[in-house]
Amino acid sequence: MNQHMRPDPVSFIDVVTQRRRLGKSVDEAIARVLAHCQFINGPEVTQLEAALGAFCGAKHVVTCASGTDALLMVLIAKGVGPGDAVFCPSFTFCATGEVVALTGATPVFVDVDEATFNIDAASLRRGIATARRIGLRPRGIIPVDLFGQSVDHDAIGAIAQAEDLFVLDDAAQAFGASYKGRRLGGFGVITTTSFFPAKPLGCYGDGGAIFTDDAELAETLRSIRVHGQGSDKYDNVRLGLTARLDTVQAAILLEKLKIFEDEIAARNTVAERYARGLGNVVTVPHLASGSTSVWAQYTIRLPDGTDRNEFASALKTQGIPTAVYYPKSMHQQTAYLNFPVADGGLPVCEQLSSDVISLPMHAYLDEVTQARIIEAVRGFFSA
Numbered sequence: 001m002n003q004h005m006r007p008d009p010v011s012f013i014d015v016v017t018q019r020r021r022l023g024k025s026v027d028e029a030i031a032r033v034l035a036h037c038q039f040i041n042g043p044e045v046t047q048l049e050a051a052l053g054a055f056c057g058a059k060h061v062v063t064c065a066s067g068t069d070a071l072l073m074v075l076i077a078k079g080v081g082p083g084d085a086v087f088c089p090s091f092t093f094c095a096t097g098e099v100v101a102l103t104g105a106t107p108v109f110v111d112v113d114e115a116t117f118n119i120d121a122a123s124l125r126r127g128i129a130t131a132r133r134i135g136l137r138p139r140g141i142i143p144v145d146l147f148g149q150s151v152d153h154d155a156i157g158a159i160a161q162a163e164d165l166f167v168l169d170d171a172a173q174a175f176g177a178s179y180k181g182r183r184l185g186g187f188g189v190i191t192t193t194s195f196f197p198a199k200p201l202g203c204y205g206d207g208g209a210i211f212t213d214d215a216e217l218a219e220t221l222r223s224i225r226v227h228g229q230g231s232d233k234y235d236n237v238r239l240g241l242t243a244r245l246d247t248v249q250a251a252i253l254l255e256k257l258k259i260f261e262d263e264i265a266a267r268n269t270v271a272e273r274y275a276r277g278l279g280n281v282v283t284v285p286h287l288a289s290g291s292t293s294v295w296a297q298y299t300i301r302l303p304d305g306t307d308r309n310e311f312a313s314a315l316k317t318q319g320i321p322t323a324v325y326y327p328k329s330m331h332q333q334t335a336y337l338n339f340p341v342a343d344g345g346l347p348v349c350e351q352l353s354s355d356v357i358s359l360p361m362h363a364y365l366d367e368v369t370q371a372r373i374i375e376a377v378r379g380f381f382s383a
């Protein structure tokens with residue numbers, strides 16, 4: 001590179017290279033839908049549900065319009081409403097707690113584990129006690145597999161069982177990751193995901209899915225997906241939504257699913273290179289034993305006293321984008337200030353919101369470009 005030239009910009013998430021790799025297969029998949037014109041509930045939707053089930057091991061897959069709808073549909077199916085408490089980590093994307101509030105129930109925010117960024121079991125127990133103390137009825141837990149890493153399902157499942165709570169695993173960022181050798185969605189826990197384009201398995205618009213082994217729940221979810229329709233289309237038996245996945249998106253996802261396994265492997269290679277290159281200058285992500293990640297984000301923690309804006313600007317001048325997920329935890333955001341937090345507060349969420357930053361991560365990040373990113377990060381700390 002000539003010293004007077006600006007460095008080539010690095011992609012934070014590269015959907016363009018993936019699009020090039022998929023090439024005609026996606027064009028042809030879309031063309032097939034354009035030919036049969038079944039834009040809603042076309043054959044590709046059923047095929048995708050079967051393919052996703054085969055991929056993760058879920059008995060029933062209900063695709064839907066977004067990861068947010070997926071969460072909301074399960075809460076509606078569970079009859080969650082006013083007076084109920086649903087526990088979720090505060091260090092997450094807002095949809096996790098938003099859907100609880102939309103049902104009229106109360107999201108109770110819980111702290112996360114400092115190493116994995118996922119829901120903290122001790123804080124969850126405190127949150128359940130908090131809810132009872134303020135007169136709420138504990139109903140369910142929405143753990144989040146943050147940044148692509150599975151939560152510790154045994155720990156959360158044990159609390160849920162002891163307290164008679166349902167678990168709704170928000171795997172919007174983590175479809176394809178596994179826990180103790182089994183893919184999320186494939187071991188009986190109700191699981192949702194998002195196919196937002198930037199997600200590890202993304203479509204070309206909005207989309208989502210719910211995974212369950214419970215046939216009755218799946219049936220209810222299919223009804224909720226279409227206005228609560230019963231066996232007679234014009235006799236709606238419950239309240240629902242318009243929350244179907246478009247056939248075009250299903251057709252695209254079928255093609256993307258074919259290369260997903262390979263992309264997960266590539267993301268893990270990228271994560272390993274980051275860990276090797278940066279492990280002694282910043283805090284790199286920690287994978288808990290038994291959990292794998294699909295690396296929706298590669299999120300590091302900056303050392304105490306680092307000015308995060310200065311760090312981001314230094315990388316930006318070298319053409320390297322960064323992003324902060326999440327500069328405010330949910331309980332710190334305007335819309336959620338009045339919802340309860342677990343006794344003891346959420347110090348880890350607040351600390352993470354102030355010191356995390358995410359680096360470029362995708363399956364097509366080549367070694368040379370990644371070396372440039374690693375060099376830039378190391379250079380910042382040695383300057």
Ligand SMILES: Cc1ncc(COP(=O)(O)O)c(C=O)c1O
Pocket residue numbers: 066067068069092093095096144170172173193194195196206207208
């Ligand atoms: C943790 C989490 N939950 C839920 C969602 C919502 O998914 P969607 O954008 O498809 O509605 C997202 C999306 O970013 C997410 O990251």
